[in-house]
Amino acid sequence: MSDDLLHRIDRTLSRAADAGALLPIRTEQTPIRDAGIDFTVRWVSTLAHKDAARVEAAVRRDPDFNPFLPPDPELTIGPLGDEHLGVLNKFPVIDRHLLIVTRRYEAQTAPLTRADFIALATVMAASGGLGFYNGGAEAGASQRHKHLQWIPDATGTARLSRFTHQLPQDLPAGEIATHPALPWRHCFLRLPPCGDAVSLGEAMHAAFDRACAAVGIAASAEPMPPYNFLVSRDWMTVIPRTCERHENISVNALGFAGSLFVRRPEEIDTVRAIGPLRLLAAVATPR
Structure with missing residues (x-):
């Protein structure tokens, strides 16, 4: 990511916080650890009771409300190509969490396009990080747009390397x-080195x-079946989904990069009792 874009993100963060448009959710x-894989479970801090209401607002699904037409100007970073805008997550759990939103309405179940991947690559080309997508409500999406x-990248955040370090590095x-310890249908692909956003976006699209195709999804289906995809500068993974939650624990794409989120601290015991791998397997397609 260019320094200019990083500065725009930080300026917008500051402006949005001052205006009260940014409502971060404080977590502990x-x-x-499960089968040699490190997971992080975040939970809403008991010291910030108002954050419980923010969680409810963040996950509320109102078919009559579209927060991206138009997006809040206080949260808007600016253009990412001709067809997308960068918009800060209003209720971030992770600092600098960015949404890459189509300017015109398209459904979250619509196929991903070359333009979508190039917009994402515009953010990732210089500074990496993790890109991801929740393909529909059953895959953890709370917005239809x-x-x-x-x-x-930051200490304790979701990373594909939690899984890919056990894959053949050559x-x-x-x-x-495929990862031998993961009991859900998935695949990992190694990405080629790319020097610019367009070539990286096209490599991601391919x-x-x-x-x-490897996991049995038609990439051009309309609508797409529920799935998650995650991508770093080096790796991509795609996971078909069957449902959004198990034992009342909601799972989105970040779960498949080792980061789970629960609303109450007692739900940590639920995750521990089930086991992160079994929890993820329960919302995905059996291998």
Whole structure:
């Protein structure tokens, strides 16, 4: 990500916080290790009771309300190409959480396009981070308007490397691998090195089509079946979904990068009792 875009994000964060448009959700976190894979479970801080109301607002699904037509100007970073805008997440759990929103309405179940991937790559080309997508309500999406998402690399955040470090590191670009410890249908693809946003976006698009075919999804289906995809500068994964939650624990794409979120601290015990891998398997397609 260019310094200019990073500065725009930080200026917008400051402006939105001063205006009261940004309503971060304060969390505490605890680690859980499962089959040699490190997970982080975030939970809403008991010291910030008002954040419980923010969580409810963040996940509320109102078919008559579209927060992206238009997006709040206090939260809007600006253009990301001709077809997308960068918009801050109003209720961030992770700092600098960015939404990449189509300017015109498209459904969250619509196929992802070349333009979508190039907009995401515009953010990721220089500074990496993690891009992800919740393909429909059953995959964890709370808004119907198409939006990809991005979070920066930071200690304790979701990272594909929690899983990919156990994959063959000499896997050629474009080749498919599966993780032996993951009991849900998935695939990982290695991405080629790319020097600019357009080539990175096109590489992501090609990898996505190939990954969808590998897990039995038609990448051009309208509407798409529920799925999550996650991408770093090096790897991409696609996971078909069957439902949004298990034992009242909601799971979105970040769960498949090792980051789970619960509303109450007692739900940490639920996650621990089920086990993160079994929890994820319960909302995905069996392998």
